[in-house]
Amino acid sequence: MxxxxxxxxxxxxxxxxxxxxxxxxxxxxxxxxxxxxxxxxxxxxxxxxxxxxxxxxxxxxxxxxxxxxxxxxxxxxxxxxxxxxxxxxxxxxxxxxxxxxxxxxxxxxxxxxxxxxxxxxxxxxxxxxxxxxxxxxxxxxxxxxxxxxxxxxxxxxxxxxxxxxxxxxxxxxxxxxxxxxxxxxxxxxxxxxxxxxxxxxxxxxxxxxxxxxxxxxxxxxxxxxxxxxxxxxxxxxxxxxxxxxxxxxxxxxxxxxxxGSDDLTANSRVEQAVEVFDNSRDKDTRLLGHLHRLIPKKKAGAEETRVLVFALYKKEAQRVEGMLRSKGFSVGALHGDMSQAARMEALQNFKTGKTGLLVATDVAARGLDIPNVAAVINYTFPLTIEDYIHRIGRTGRGGKSGKSITFFTGDAHERALAGELAKVLRESGFDTTDLAAKFPMTIKKKTHSAYGAFFRDDIPTPSAPTKIKFD
CATH class of the missing domain: 3.40.50.300 (P-loop containing nucleotide triphosphate hydrolases)
Structure with a gap:
């Protein structure tokens, strides 16, 4: 070299x-x-x-x-x-x-x-x-x-x-x-x-x-x-x-x-909070309350606060974006109905702080390195626990700490994931009382996107190399 x-x-x-x-x-x-x-x-x-x-x-x-x-x-x-x-x-x-x-x-x-x-x-x-x-x-x-x-x-x-x-x-x-x-x-x-x-x-x-x-x-x-x-x-x-x-x-x-682990685990620097809703119509009010606390009025020389809000579907992301804009927030969007040029512009505006708030579907949940995201709010829970972990991983990056707030209503797909979500929270040291009180704590059998429940994860693989020892 x-x-x-x-x-x-x-x-x-x-x-x-x-x-x-x-x-x-x-x-x-x-x-x-x-x-x-x-x-x-x-x-x-x-x-x-x-x-x-x-x-x-x-x-x-x-x-x-x-x-x-x-x-x-x-x-x-x-x-x-x-x-x-x-x-x-x-x-x-x-x-x-x-x-x-x-x-x-x-x-x-x-x-x-x-x-x-x-x-x-x-x-x-x-x-x-x-x-x-x-x-x-x-x-x-x-x-x-x-x-x-x-x-x-x-x-x-x-x-x-x-x-x-x-x-x-x-x-x-x-x-x-x-x-x-x-x-x-x-x-x-x-x-x-x-x-x-x-x-x-x-x-x-x-x-x-x-x-x-x-x-x-x-x-x-x-x-x-x-x-x-x-x-x-x-x-x-x-x-x-x-x-x-x-x-x-x-x-x-x-x-x-x-x-960490060979299994998917949540970023240890992200504080996780889950809020259980009896009525999903209360989400907008709760979201606005959180945003008013998270995004203070900008002061001269202060660092721009970025908040990423995740919705499950494109139409939902569009509605939430419109609602937030009507309430006076400077907000961008990122979802599959947008052109590539529009998506790149929205990301760039969010990265530079021109727009401090972004509403996105899971297209933004994996791999994107957006600096200084103070918090992630899961307006709707994703379809898999893996997507949840990748969503909240958009904050707490580069050694910094972050916060995630998750709205959980117990809709059909959410109810089925309550046990897995509780497991992630427990492993990270966060409270699961509200979840355990209202939802079953069962964990579904692992499936595969192509093979469903017939997916085999017990196929023999080559033995692992020797673990390195430092003498």
Whole structure:
């Protein structure tokens, strides 16, 4: 790995490592002992790249424990909650590999795409693209984002310009970030050449598999370099059998870093409150009361307070947005009936604080890194407990604390999830008295979006690698 001329920084001691792993509930599995990077000045990367970390105080647990393996060229599986810094976890080593020539400059006539990131949603793809483009800009390394919901022509033009982008004073596109369907569509159209991809990232792998993208993912991977020539990284909030099988097929002896649990758990920095309603018509009044407390009148120099309100259906989101606007709130919306351009504008306004309130359906619940969201309000409970956890994970990000308020009415789908919600609350140390008093505490058998109750989660998988011990 090419490095800057920085002075040698001593590695952390065994006691420091043990304390870090224990404090952050980190488990590392693999065949090669690795020393976590507990401070940015321990990063052996070009100085200009390390400068991208200056706005952060210290690496997050998933960064600290996955960077050593990634920078060494090993395959990695990262299991971590939302808001844990996964984009920088795989983005920084990607740029480091290019800059150190670990990924060689393509020969004339070859595709210049050497890094591919596959994401489950267009919003996450755009967000990841923006982060990697900013990271690569000082080095002339550009990125192209490709996703559905918009006309292909602009993306095709961007991909075709890759072969023309070499030369002085021009950014060389080495990174493509996209959603599985559109990536495969453009590969089949002959305009997206993945033959030189040597660094592959599957982000939110569990979500992509749950959305039915497994066949597309497998087809995409077949167009990249063989796994012996490719570094493959997988990130997931959980470690189900379907993800394990994918890892066993396309990775080489991966190091697995688990922050917290292999099962989906709520962000520990989010305070969770559940309010049980006897009459759902009271929701608007209660919502307005919370917003008046959460969004104070803005004072000069004060940081903008952002609140994200989740509704279950598009029509419901539109109605709530209209109601809030009629009450004088500056509010945006994000749902499936909006054009891609309108969705991107709403997100940008919310991120910058131009709009401090956003009403969204679950299209915004997964993967989006929106800074400084003070609170999430679940106006309507989602269809699954997993979506609940991802919703509330939009706050409490980047080491900050957050708050979630959930309205629970006991409608048919909500009643069936009361037991699972209570379990999440208990595990996080929050009160379940109101739920337990009014609803059954049973937990439904696990099902799969495609196979329903006949889904098998007991199919044998390869045995886990040896757990790393620090001597």
């Amino acid at each position: 090419a490095s800057s001329s920085k002075p040698a920084v001593p590695s952390p001691s065994k006691s420091e490592i043990d304390k870090f792993l224990a404090d952050n509930s980190v488990t590392i599995y693999g065949t090669t002992p690795l020393t976590p990077i507990l401070a940015f000045d321990q990063l052996d990367v070009p100085a200009g790249l390390r400068a991208a970390c200056d706005k952060f105080s210290a690496p997050t647990p998933i960064q600290a424990c996955s960077w050593p393996a990634m920078l060494a060229g090993q395959d990695v599986v990262g299991i971590a909650e939302t808001g844990s810094g996964k984009t920088m976890a795989f983005g920084l080593p990607a740029l480091a590999r290019i800059l150190s020539q670990s990924i060689p400059e393509p020969s004339k006539g070859e595709s210049t795409v050497s890094i591919l990131v596959v994401a489950p949603t267009r919003e996450l793809a755009i967000q990841t693209h923006d982060t990697l483009a900013e990271l690569g800009a000082p080095f002339g390394i550009a990125s192209v984002a490709i996703f559905g919901g918009v006309d292909k022509r602009g993306q095709i033009d961007a991909l075709r310009s890759i072969s023309k982008s070499k030369g002085k004073n021009k950014a060389t596109t080495r990174i493509v970030v996209g959603t599985p369907g559109r990536i495969l569509d453009l590969v089949n159209d002959g305009v997206c050449d993945l033959s030189q991809v040597r660094y592959l990232v599957l982000d939110e792998a569990d979500r992509m598999l749950d959305r039915g993208f497994e066949n597309d993912i497998r087809a995409i991977i077949e167009h990249t370099q063989p796994k012996e020539e490719r570094q493959t990284l997988m990130f997931s909030a959980t470690w189900p059998d379907a993800v394990r099988r994918l890892a066993a097929t396309f990775q080489r002896d991966p190091v697995r870093v688990t922050v």
